[in-house]
Amino acid sequence: MGKKKETITIYDVAREAGVSMATVSRVVNGNPNVKPVTRKKVLETIRRMGYRPNAVARGLASKKTTTVGVVIPDISYAFFAELTRGIEDIANMYHYNIILCNSDLKKEKEMQLIEALLEKQVDGLLFLGGEVTEEHREIFSGAQVPIVLAATHDEVDKDRPYVTIDQVQAAKEATGILIREGHKRIGLLGGPLTDPIIGFPRYQGYKEALEEEGIPFNENWVRLGNYRYNSGLEAAKELLGMVDAPTAIFAVNDEMAVGAIHAVQDRGLDVPKDVSVMGFDNIPLASQVRPLLSTVAVPMYDIGAVAMRLLTKYMNDETIEENQVVLPYRLELADSTRLKEL
Amino acid sequence: MGKKKETITIYDVAREAGVSMATVSRVVNGNPNVKPVTRKKVLETIRRMGYRPNAVARGLASKKTTTVGVVIPDISYAFFAELTRGIEDIANMYHYNIILCNSDLKKEKEMQLIEALLEKQVDGLLFLGGEVTEEHREIFSGAQVPIVLAATHDEVDKDRPYVTIDQVQAAKEATGILIREGHKRIGLLGGPLTDPIIGFPRYQGYKEALEEEGIPFNENWVRLGNYRYNSGLEAAKELLGMVDAPTAIFAVNDEMAVGAIHAVQDRGLDVPKDVSVMGFDNIPLASQVRPLLSTVAVPMYDIGAVAMRLLTKYMNDETIEENQVVLPYRLELADSTRLKEL
DNA sequence: CTGTTAGCGCCTTCAT
């Protein structure tokens, strides 16, 4: 493990090949200004000596690391794992590597991570999923590299690039499905209302849908969870235990929605006959449950991919036409609701 | 975005603070050999100037990047996401960052990624989940940094550090549960038998369990999938359609197991009354299904955490007592099987 | 405790 063999440098290769460092450097970097014969010779001695370019040295000299930082709430959430896959695929395609950091949505940790990433001279930064506060804006603006938000946006800095979906509208439409099924008592399994990215907007959409259709809004039918299965299960249990229990439940994410389905079933009731359930996100779980979950299909992979692509444009000084992208979502009506057509 | 402000270096700070670069460096790195007054002064001008250390330069000079490479099959698999979380947490604890790469188990891509990671001078490497071939051994042995395997091991190089579980034994015990429930016709939803890490060993365990108990092994009850939900669903459908259909199914991972549960239910049968189902891994999905899935609880997070911890020991030249760790697993008997006690 | 001095390995003009 980790034998300290003498590291062989570009200089060694140059000497061995009878050329200068500059020439070796050119060959390594695919600079066309090298006579084919020379190139061949260098390439050969590189292989023979087992030379491996030192990207750190290159980074110092060229001021580019071909590495981008990714700050994400929690990779063990299916939603973010999917998104990260999109990021990594595109990064890989453009020959970037990603340094992945979990923030757990802790502001202090986020700051720390961003700082560390910038010290490591990443060529760009992707910030996912959390609220963008004044402190964020401060450190962002002090960065000398492009920063793109994914699955979130900045309420204040209207110029900050981002890629996301229209949360309010999607939640509104999802709720609308339940309304059009004829439900009057529609429960909400929400996230923290202090969460300006997911929790609040989706709650907002729910409320707006009710208002628009003149359906009474009942505070008691709103339960706030933490986006996890168990919180959905428990909250739904409470809802179903009420005398005027809801006949439909809109959960602001799929995990909670599946929890709700099971709460209904555990009570001996049927989904969607007795209670309709609508989710949000369309993580794999949505199609790994019975009945199949109706949900808002969020293009998770694409959000990551598009955000990363946008970042590469910044990093390469390409002209960018649209730096704030709102991706389309789609209602995926399956078996946990009764309406099958939009 | 990315304003090219003049980068301020350690030299600028030194000049401004009226000390030498060395002193600033000492302060930045927490070297105790600095008079408190001096330290304070330096710290102050650092803050005032907004100096941010350049980790790339530091890496070149110190030959340490405090970054480790992680090659993983696919972050969108719950199993690996969980594992990665363990890795990242420990990495973070020891002030390392991780460069995450998805290999999709493609050997060529793996080689490429490892090469790139080594060029980036990672201080160590974690290789997850795939087969270790001769080519792997070659590049591993050429690396000047420690490399540890997680959730896999090397059949040939008996010294290569790893952290995993006893796949065969676990599969054997899982199958044993089904046998002790009285089943004689036990189906297997396996992975590719060419996969020496998961597919084959778990198949092996299944077979051994049958043999030991004198239960007939029937080729027809063995279906190989790709570890995904749908492949489990489809394969189970086939099994259930047979005239001598199995009365119990052992799936070598949870996704396929849940697919099997649904295949049974979609057929109007009951789990576990008509068919028992046993999974493997204990990903969150196992407890987000009805009936709750009985499974082999693999300490995914711990595998990642322990592997990373082991790697830090190598990187810091700590004495390490055990460099090949076989973590314990646990049978988690829930509602998809009938046996409740071991 | 603090300063001086070499590099670390490579890129990048600038000559040739």
Place this chain on the structure above:
DNA sequence: ATGAAGGCGCTAACAG
């Protein structure tokens, strides 16, 4: 098409 030389920003002896 190729070589020479000066950094990139920081760490690490080595003096003092």
